[in-house]
Amino acid sequence: MTRPRVLYCHCAYAQVIPKDVKESVLRSLCDSGLPFDAVADLCEMSARRDPSLKTLAGDGTLKIAACYPRAVKWLFNAAGAPLEIQHCEVVNMRIETAADASLKLVADTLSPNLPPDKSGPSGS
Amino acid sequence: MSLKDEQTLRVVLYEGGGSQSFENDRRYQAMSALLDRGYSVTRTTVGGRVAEDGEQPMLVLGCFGEEAAGDLQARAEPRVRLKNASRLDVVAMVAEADSFRGETGAAAQGAWKPWFPVIDYDRCTNCMQCLSFCLFGVYGVDAGQRIQVQNNDQCKTNCPACSRVCPEAAIMFPKYKAGPINGDVVSESDLNREKMKIDISALLGGDVYQMLRERSDKAKSRFSKERDSEKALKERQKCLVKLAQAGDIPAEVLMSLPSPEEIAKRALEAKAKAEAALKAQGNTP
Structure with a gap:
């Protein structure tokens, strides 16, 4: 089984994610030996409809270190890159401790946690 | 040029074959x-993937050695620059990225706080209340008459007012301080909370919620009532002041509101857009 890709959001332009959590999670990823993608700010990527979000959304399993799963789901959707509900886990750095978030990100297993679609697959 | 048309630069810290970690x-x-x-x-x-679309400029930093970097660069696409980072400190790496970004014309990110x-x-529920409320042209509809955010960068930073008028708590601002506006799960108590329900009827001059409840039965548009534009303007301002007092609208936003005449004009335009979208949905007789 292929290990899930990891995407880390640095939420660079707001203080909603505790700085120490962001730094600690980023350091854990850097120390883990795993390849990963990092973006300065997922909101900005979504507003730009950055095509790399489509690449991430459509390439197998994905773990995203960011904020609330509902927000992440619809940020990707707004970028024209709907996430696959069963293939995505969002690690919420707004509420998780750095240690818990880091453990979840580097684990081999995936625990999908996006809100289920109310009416069929999402997409814009 | 809109945000959506701008390219951005990706930096790759390459630690695959031919490079030291x-x-x-x-x-x-x-x-x-x-x-x-x-x-x-x-x-x-080794074997890693890069989330890119094959078109955006890319700076690859790796500990290649000068000769290997030169060989690789000769074979790379013009949009890709390879740089031996063996002797670069962090400041120099950032400077390389800034320099390549400048050469490629890629966007400087961070100039705009992504608040939308x-x-x-x-x-x-596609009720169009957000569209009719927003004075800044953030919302529009797609070809299927579905509400959508069309002009993200016209949104007023730190102002979540439109999420307050949404009767379904369907509008999020991910950088907002509290739930459910920040994307946290919506609970029944959220929907019932007085704070969540800024009465849009005060803005539109009628009992919109009642009209919404009756809409499917009576097939009426909630905008069918004529209203006095001056009264509507006063009520909109009252609502904005109420939100400001609750600490939800920064003073800068209130200060940057257009003139009363312009507000009235934009409100009419927004109302017309919402009305047209609802008509196209078949919600009017």
């Missing part, structure tokens, strides 16, 4: 500095 702390420092500067960064290893509404379509 970065030391852990150096990798972290480089990552952190590049992210703070607004760049997307990929750390890739995100619609939860699992909750949205």
Whole structure:
């Protein structure tokens, strides 16, 4: 089984994610030996409809270190890159401790946690 | 040029074949500095993948050795620059990225704080209240008459007012301080909370919620009532002041509101857009 890709959001332009959590999670990823993608700010990527979000959304399993799963789901959707509900886990750095978030990100297993679609697959 | 048309630069910390690994702390420092500067960064290893679209400019930093970097550069696409980072400190890595970004004309990220509404379509009922409320042209409809955020960068930073008028709590601002506007789960108590329900009837001059409840039965548009534009303007201002007093609208936003005449004009335009979209949905007789 292929290990899930990891995407880390640095939420660079707001203080909603505790700085120490962001730094600690980023350091854990850097120390883990795993390849990963990092973006300065997922909101900005979504507003730009950055095509790399489509690449991430459509390439197998994905773990995203960011904020609330509902927000992440619809940020990707707004970028024209709907996430696959069963293939995505969002690690919420707004509420998780750095240690818990880091453990979840580097684990081999995936625990999908996006809100289920109310009416069929999402997409814009 | 709109945000959507601008290209951005991706930086790759390459640690695959032909390159030595970065030391852990150096990798972290480089990552952190590049992210703070607004760049997307990929750390890739042997067989690793890079989240890119095949068109955006890309700076690849790796510990290749000068000769290998030159050979690789000769074979790379013009949009890709390879740089031997063996002797670069973090400041120099960021400078390389800034320099290449300038050469390629890629956008400087971070100039705009990404604050804009995100619609939860699992909750949205397409009632168009957000469209008719927003004075800044953030909302529009797609070809299928579905509400959508069209002009993200016209949104007023730190103002979540439109999410307050949404009867379904379907509008999120991910950088907002509290739930459910920040994307946290919506509870029944959220929907019932007085704070969530800024009475849009005060803005539109009628009992819109009642009309919404009756809409499907009576097939009426909620905008069918004529209203006095001066009264509507006063009520809209009252609502904005109420939101400001609750600490939800920054003073700068209130200060940057257009003139009363312009507000009245934009309100009419927004109302007309919403009305047209609802008509197209078949919600009017």
